[in-house]
Amino acid sequence: MVYCRQCQQKVEDCEHFVPPIEATRVKVFDPKVETLAYNEKLRVLEIGFKSGQVWQLSPVAPDIYAEIQNSTISGFLKFIAHRFKASPVRKDEASMPAAECSRCGSPMTRQYRTGSNFQSSFRLLWACARCKRTEWRLYGKGR
Ligand SMILES: [Zn+2]
Numbered sequence: 791m792v793y794c795r796q797c798q799q800k801v802e803d804c805e806h807f808v809p810p811i812e813a814t815r816v817k818v819f820d821p822k823v824e825t826l827a828y829n830e831k832l833r834v835l836e837i838g839f840k841s842g843q844v845w846q847l848s849p850v851a852p853d854i855y856a857e858i859q860n861s862t863i864s865g866f867l868k869f870i871a872h873r874f875k876a877s878p879v880r881k882d883e884a885s886m887p888a889a890e891c892s893r894c895g896s897p898m899t900r901q902y903r904t905g906s907n908f909q910s911s912f913r914l915l916w917a918c919a920r921c922k923r924t925e926w927r928l929y930g931k932g933r
């Protein structure tokens with residue numbers, strides 16, 4: 791459970807949480823952390839904990855992300871993570887922001903997804919009404 795500041799109570803998932811980033815989720819070897827994902831454009835680091843909680847830290851510079859290795863995750867969480875803005879992440883993939891069409895750039899509508907576990911890997915099919923075409927986007931993939 792995570793405390794939602796807007797709802798002023800502990801909730802499992804909440805519309806006030808931020809949507810997941812579009813990035814590959816990399817499995818890591820750490821007692822507490824399951825996956826890391828990083829979006830360089832947004833400078834957001836997303837940490838999936840084994841407890842099921844997912845948090846985003848921002849703004850995280852690319853060189854800081856590059857320094858986080860399996861061996862340094864616990865140290866990073868203990869000593870460095872508190873410097874960043876931390877936001878709980880929605881677990882419902884319906885909250886994914888609309889992907890932009892790679893051809894015309896307009897926001898697409900979501901069709902459906904494959905993959906069962908949100909934390910590891912799933913694909914969403916998006917449709918562009920303007921181009922009348924669809925494209926798959928991959929959200930997360932183990933190494
Ligand atoms: Zn809330």
Ligand SMILES: [Zn+2]
Nearest residue numbers: 891894918921
């Ligand atoms: Zn398009």
